[in-house]
Amino acid sequence: MENKPVIIGVAGGSGSGKTTVAHKICKEFPEQSILMIEHDAYYKDQDHLPMEERLKTNYDHPLAFDTDLLIEHLDQLQNRQAIEKPVYDYPNHTRAEETIPQQPRDVIILEGILILEDERLRDMMDIKVFVDTDSDLRIIRRLLRDIQERGRTIDSVIDQYTTVVRPMHLQFIEPTKRYADVIIPEGGHNHVAIDLLVSKIRTITNEIGSY
Template sequence: MNKKPVIIGVAGGSGSGKTTVANKIYCKFQDRSVVMIEQDAYYKGQSHLPMEERLKTNYDHPLAFDNELLIKHLTKLRNREAIHKPVYDYANHTRSDEVILIEPRDVIILEGILILEDEKLRDIMDIKLYVDTDADLRIIRRLMRDIKERGRTIDSVIDQYTSVVRPMHLQFIEPTKRYADIIVPEGGHNQVAIDLMVTKIKTILEEKSIL
């Protein structure tokens, strides 16, 4: 009989350090059976829309995500079935034709800004984390990332943050903190919280006899 894998959700606002936390947990289990699933891969396809409409997409809103497909894929992974994870094409603002084969693993780390917003998605997780970082640090990190990695201007990043990212964070992301089993302050720099998480995951895996 196949043991069901452990699904760990790591949520938090843009620039909170949730990806760093998820990666650090992932690295601790690399010698075992672990896979990372990013909610960002599950943005809805928009090939049916003209480009001017696609450019208006609010990627910080719950409706931007195809949670139905994400839940379907997580369910398949829990049942030890492989999936084809979508790839999002940010240049064309729609889903790519490419997919990535993901084999089932003992530990599944689900990472994304709004994974705790959907009740059905929450129900499928064994452990729910919320990475809680002050807004000033989050905007600085986003500024540095978008300027260095995405060639954005300071003005465009600040305009997007104040007009979309901040209001969406306050309306949809911040309130999901109450659903978390564990709140991790200061993101990837909180080694104590990460070590505690790793210990907890090991205990769960031992209880499931899959470690």
Template sequence: MATKPVIIGVAGGTGSGKTTVAKEIFYQFNEQSIVLIEQDAYYKNQSHLAFEERLKTNYDHPLAFDNDLLLQHLQMLSEGKGIEKPIYDYKEHTRSNAVVVIDPKDVIIVEGILILEDERLRDMMDIKLFVDTDADIRIIRRLVRDIQDRGRSIESVIEQYTSVVRPMHLQFIEPTKRYADIVVPEGGQNRVAIDLMVTKIRAIIEEKAIL
């Protein structure tokens, strides 16, 4: 890979469908040319804190993320160097000792709730998407996910949503919509938006191949 990769940011609130959009775009391409990096992998290492302290972490706040490391990794990939992407252990509430080795690709999709909040990250992106889905749909999706996949009670999910997730969304996530080049309504259900993105990315890759 001789030329700088295309970096695409996909942001949106919890349950908006941003992960679905990112994966739908990802699956349209040969894995040799595209990679998906989740901002969730870059939650800060908390191994220096007692477990009780880790439980207090607000995962919906910008300070929860190690954006310095994410920026460093995107820069390395842009320079044609491989990275070791961290893995976050949600049971231990800190970074795992394991990593995922990622090689440079033509296209990098960076997906997460707050990837448009940091100006340094925005400046690295060629295309910025914000997946915009109604709050009632997002809370229903979060309820189903957290109860089925994470064994949470309805009460605990609702309490966390009203006390942390919703205020953080309004304060930090929703305002980043103004930085997006494209706002995608209704997330993964929006086939037109996804197809348009895929067509645009293909054109960029073909253009790079010619250069």
């Protein structure tokens, strides 16, 4: 049987820079040997719910995710089987009909705000990373992103942050920091931490390749 791929979990609050960290790690490896899986792709299918119910979804809560499906897909990838990664349709607040075929790779980067919250996911990871960025920087980044990329108003972003994002971060995301093997302050700007991570991943993949 072929060797199992290395799974690296990259967690952190919204606007922490975790996606930047994950992309920078990916850039250090050839495309054919690394795969990125976003937890956001695994929001639950809400096709059976009326739109007014879908609009009430709290996307910062663990129950918003179909983590069972994610675990099933990671199992398949570990067994060198291809998967059909779901696509989330944000405007309609449900899963899209199309999927994205993904082939197994030597390294899998699993990225998302709550990936360290589920013990089953943690147990699958070889390295667990938490990107730790001050809350003032995170809210500024979220403001800029949501206004520029998603057409939101300042008031709506701040309201969502104070009523949902911040309390969920304190309740569910911040406590998962204790499970991390590596904590990276300042996200994608911490080049030393990213270089160290890349070196460690290379060491693991080389060891697997020598078996």
